[in-house]
Amino acid sequence: MVIGNAPGVASISRAQAVGSHTKKMSARPLSPHLSVYRFAYTMALSILHRITGLLLSLGLLVLIYWLMSASLGELSYGSAVTVLSAPLFRILLLGWLAAFAFHFCNGIRHLFWDVGVGFEKHQARASAWVVVIAALLITAGAGYLLLGPGTVAP
């Protein structure tokens, strides 16, 4: 019998739970403790969505810098082009493009989840692969067109 008043594990942990609850009455619900779960690659996509989102927030600065330099006239646009086409910045731009491609594709996956589509485990795993492959294709295609040979003149 599990249910009952025997001084077993259940009643002890319940007492502890009540005790910790009253101790931290104002404590709000916490995120799940991820370390208790066995790793699955769908979790990697989940955290990558946050990481790429944060990176894209930084990329927003570059978009505004680009627009602002264009609004200030030809001279400042020229110097912005010089900065943005430097080898280091080309690598960064490719990184931002990859972050965008992933966040975009995985964001569509999240929107499907939000309307209740594709929640089954096998569906979520399959869509994870679709997202990764689509993001790689977009990065390669747009990366070649934006930063490939003959695009950004030195």
Place this chain on the structure above:
Amino acid sequence: MSLRSPLGVVLGRGTGRNAVHHWWVQRMTALALLPLTIWLLAGLVRLPLTDFATVTAWISLGWNPVLMSLLVFVLCWHSNLGIEVVVEDYVHSPAARTLVLVLSKFAHILLGATGIYAVLHIALRS
């Protein structure tokens, strides 16, 4: 069973409405960004980006200044919402959390205003 009243349990936890609104706006800005970012990327890959005259002419062309201003606005909004969620999850000290959230919001408003001003300046000058 708890002797606390239902009101006592929920007090101080904030309203449900705020969180639902946050969730909803994050999804709506995401949805709006799908066509807007495709539009920007499609424009960028076809433009000779080093050529000032062609780039500013494209930004000023037809509906482009409207779409670009909208894109900047919605991007800043979506970015602010996303950073809010991450900060609320990982920054636990109330003072630091509030400070970061306020700074992030101010920065996003500044970025958005700057971007939209730049687009209008380009579009109205030419």
